[in-house]
Amino acid sequence: MTGDRETLDVDVLIVGGGPAGLSAALRLAQLRAAGKTALNVAVLEKAREPGAHLLSGAVLDPRALAELIPDFESRGAPITCKVSEDRVLFLTRTGKIRFPFTPPPLNNHGHFIISVQQLGKWMSGLAEAEGIDIFPEFAAVELLMEGARVVGVRTGDRGIGKHGDRKPSFEPGVEIRAKVTILADGVRGNVTKTLMRRTSIAADAQPQVFALGIKELWEVPPGRLAAGAVVHTMGYPLDQRTFGGGFVYALSATQLSVGFVVGLDYEDPGFDPHEAFQKFKMHPAIRALLVGGEMIRYGAKALPEGGWHTLPHCSVDGAMVVGDAAGFLNSLRLKGIHLAMKTGMLAAETAFEALQAGDTSVKQLRTFDERMRGSWVGAEMRPVRNVHQSFRYGLFGGLAFSGLSLLTRGAWVRDPIPSEPGHVRMRRRIEGREPDAGDVEPDRMLTFDKVTNVHVSGTRHREDQPSHLLVHTEVCNTICGDEYGHPCVRFCPADVYEIVPGERGETRLQINASNCVHCKTCDIIDPYQVITWVPPEGGGGPRYEGM
Amino acid sequence: MKIAVCIRHVPTREWQPRVDDSGRALREQDASYEMNEPDAYALEEALRLREKHSGEVVVCTAGPSRAAQVLREALARGADRAIHVEDDRLVSISTDSFVVAGALADALRDERFDLLLTGLQSDDQGAAQTGVILAERLGLPHATIVMDVQVGDGALRVKRELEGGWFQWVALPLPALLTIQSGINQLRYATLKGIMAAKKKEIRKVTPASLAAPRLAIVTLDVPRKTKKTEIISGTPGDAATQLVRKLKEDARVLA
Numbered sequence A: 001m002t003g004d005r006e007t008l009d010v011d012v013l014i015v016g017g018g019p020a021g022l023s024a025a026l027r028l029a030q031l032r033a034a035g036k037t038a039l040n041v042a043v044l045e046k047a048r049e050p051g052a053h054l055l056s057g058a059v060l061d062p063r064a065l066a067e068l069i070p071d072f073e074s075r076g077a078p079i080t081c082k083v084s085e086d087r088v089l090f091l092t093r094t095g096k097i098r099f100p101f102t103p104p105p106l107n108n109h110g111h112f113i114i115s116v117q118q119l120g121k122w123m124s125g126l127a128e129a130e131g132i133d134i135f136p137e138f139a140a141v142e143l144l145m146e147g148a149r150v151v152g153v154r155t156g157d158r159g160i161g162k163h164g165d166r167k168p169s170f171e172p173g174v175e176i177r178a179k180v181t182i183l184a185d186g187v188r189g190n191v192t193k194t195l196m197r198r199t200s201i202a203a204d205a206q207p208q209v210f211a212l213g214i215k216e217l218w219e220v221p222p223g224r225l226a227a228g229a230v231v232h233t234m235g236y237p238l239d240q241r242t243f244g245g246g247f248v249y250a251l252s253a254t255q256l257s258v259g260f261v262v263g264l265d266y267e268d269p270g271f272d273p274h275e276a277f278q279k280f281k282m283h284p285a286i287r288a289l290l291v292g293g294e295m296i297r298y299g300a301k302a303l304p305e306g307g308w309h310t311l312p313h314c315s316v317d318g319a320m321v322v323g324d325a326a327g328f329l330n331s332l333r334l335k336g337i338h339l340a341m342k343t344g345m346l347a348a349e350t351a352f353e354a355l356q357a358g359d360t361s362v363k364q365l366r367t368f369d370e371r372m373r374g375s376w377v378g379a380e381m382r383p384v385r386n387v388h389q390s391f392r393y394g395l396f397g398g399l400a401f402s403g404l405s406l407l408t409r410g411a412w413v414r415d416p417i418p419s420e421p422g423h424v425r426m427r428r429r430i431e432g433r434e435p436d437a438g439d440v441e442p443d444r445m446l447t448f449d450k451v452t453n454v455h456v457s458g459t460r461h462r463e464d465q466p467s468h469l470l471v472h473t474e475v476c477n478t479i480c481g482d483e484y485g486h487p488c489v490r491f492c493p494a495d496v497y498e499i500v501p502g503e504r505g506e507t508r509l510q511i512n513a514s515n516c517v518h519c520k521t522c523d524i525i526d527p528y529q530v531i532t533w534v535p536p537e538g539g540g541g542p543r544y545e546g547m
Numbered sequence B: 001m002k003i004a005v006c007i008r009h010v011p012t013r014e015w016q017p018r019v020d021d022s023g024r025a026l027r028e029q030d031a032s033y034e035m036n037e038p039d040a041y042a043l044e045e046a047l048r049l050r051e052k053h054s055g056e057v058v059v060c061t062a063g064p065s066r067a068a069q070v071l072r073e074a075l076a077r078g079a080d081r082a083i084h085v086e087d088d089r090l091v092s093i094s095t096d097s098f099v100v101a102g103a104l105a106d107a108l109r110d111e112r113f114d115l116l117l118t119g120l121q122s123d124d125q126g127a128a129q130t131g132v133i134l135a136e137r138l139g140l141p142h143a144t145i146v147m148d149v150q151v152g153d154g155a156l157r158v159k160r161e162l163e164g165g166w167f168q169w170v171a172l173p174l175p176a177l178l179t180i181q182s183g184i185n186q187l188r189y190a191t192l193k194g195i196m197a198a199k200k201k202e203i204r205k206v207t208p209a210s211l212a213a214p215r216l217a218i219v220t221l222d223v224p225r226k227t228k229k230t231e232i233i234s235g236t237p238g239d240a241a242t243q244l245v246r247k248l249k250e251d252a253r254v255l256a
């Protein structure tokens, strides 16, 4: 029973308008035109505008794009800055050692430095011109299943007040039913998460391991880096047991993309990724690039780092999972856009054939997994299948391993190296030791506090709505303080979680949900797994112009 | 009733404006844009009036090509058709209300609307002039800061917001122009069906033959800087307290 719910029937429904979802949409439009068949395709995107929730480095390997849109340059793609040089630096506390050569996976010759938000916006314009229905401001909140078959999704109700009351503007969510649903809801996608819980697609896979990327866009005086320069760093400020590193990409002679990636399997509950990012910027080698410039945008987003062994079966009756949602990312190269695009295209081809054959069961859709393995996606991801896992043996173990795995095409004594979900690695805090108060005092020139940062992320949510972070707070108010010292106030890069004094002298968790930049970190790393991120009202979230 | 709603594409409130090298304009290339908020309320009011009195709602914007976005959004919420007065010179900060209102007047004159609505003011320039000048250019009566609209017998009764919590009811004949205050109604959401239907609706492009010369010249633009200053007042507690009160009154002006 749907009551007065609107319903919509489509042939293919794509959840998520990122590189994966939009590539699927564009490929379907091409196949539809070539096959002269009718086929309606809808794309749901929770952001206010397509692209607005996309954040990436980003160095683009144009391989998939060139396959999808061979004339992308003449069609005005926002892809103009070719990589001009690669540097890899190992940072010590105050010094740097430049790698004498660029390790092959970090060689970006022939690649481009782009803004993935711009890419998404451009691609969605192309898709719309091809007659694809793109629905921004609509978040998929529920996966619709009939038995083992995915039949579509339900979008979120809108116009609900803080306490769950229906406001006069109330608009119930829509049931969208599709013959094939392509889940492209990105890293830790809420719909894919539901599918993984309700089916056994991830049963044979190793648990996914994630990382958090925090990024700022800077405007700097010319002369700091040549347009197209790519700098990767390792080492400081991370210890050897924490996976991660920094990057600086020169989008132009005056615009730098500066970011820091940290494995969401760190051990110290007192660790704060945002603070590590500040320390990274304060390092002389990085400070020299930024000082006197202006920080103009901020954002954060998780990425799936587990690689090959963590991939689920990507097809079920009526649906496929593509891009970051499934875990298609090459963590050694810190690249996922091309894999997201290619898997989106392969899913589109699979869906199209299945619809033509009149069979959208898993028997038919399973060819997606085969195509993927047989394509360059498999060829690229298999050899580096143990890389992230190897970093649990420490930075040098991981580095040595990364090198070895390239020589041996990934064959290794322990294959797969077992991985465990990141949150279980967080250690209890040491008895009696207070978590670090934080030793970076933001100067608001080079370093910033989280609130100032969130201010330039363009984040906005309609204030009067229920919190979209579902937290079993009894843990927070009882054992968490003693056991982990409330790590949420540190791991959230947007200051959503605050521990405040309660009325009777106790402490209580305050959730500033409207600050949330949808990075998904809390859903991933909270050690008790009591936080669930659900989509807020459609249109809410960051606005990552230029990211 | 044939109603026109004029809508402006403005930088989002979250955008941190930055002045360009000339010191007289903003760097608009790195802004993101959205529908001006009071205009959204004007659109909603028009849709409600159409539901009550039937007729047509036509949305109109004067702006560069990117501004078509607000028209599509308005069509998705239920407007019937749209007019885009398109000119790249109609960018937000460097054209004043006189130029914009002139371009709108030329495009709308022949349509002979019964009622024209605009937002009270734009979130970017905040001059609150476009609606008023447009009414003058079309030779129509107007009322500003409207909080309630009642239509009957070819005439209007509208409630205007005055200062200090006072309101005023005004009667005026149709055709007329009203500038609508935010909060006059509850905005509706665009529905999926509305978004799909919008694709089939007409957006008529109008290229203005010429644009009026602006009446305002921007001499200089400054972005307010947040500054934090710490001052330690020394002396005996009594003296320090007196000094503190004086500073709060005279320098910080937080005490009367």
Ligand SMILES: Cc1cc2nc3c(=O)[nH]c(=O)nc-3n(C[C@H](O)[C@H](O)[C@H](O)COP(=O)(O)OP(=O)(O)OC[C@H]3O[C@@H](n4cnc5c(N)ncnc54)[C@H](O)[C@@H]3O)c2cc1C
Residues within 6 Å of the ligand: A015, A016, A017, A018, A019, A020, A021, A044, A045, A046, A047, A051, A053, A054, A055, A056, A057, A058, A059, A060, A061, A116, A138, A139, A140, A141, A184, A185, A186, A187, A189, A190, A191, A212, A213, A214, A215, A259, A261, A300, A301, A302, A303, A322, A323, A324, A325, A328, A329, A334, A335, A336, A337, A338, A340, A535
């Ligand atoms: C800091 C950082 C740096 C990176 N650097 C690089 C790089 O240099 N090169 C590279 O190739 N890759 C890089 N990546 C990885 C790359 O950005 C991702 O692999 C890629 O964006 C994945 O694309 P996607 O379409 O699968 O997912 P996403 O880009 O995450 O897109 C998912 C979309 O779905 C939407 N969505 C999610 N849930 C819902 C829902 N329930 N309803 C409706 N819509 C929904 C989201 O709003 C989003 O628009 C980087 C990532 C990060 C975080």
Ligand code: SF4
Residues within 6 Å of the ligand: A469, A491, A492, A493, A494, A495, A496, A515, A516, A517, A518, A519, A520, A521, A522, A523, A533
């Ligand atoms: S609340 Fe969670 S998803 Fe939102 S910004 Fe914080 S960590 Fe990220």
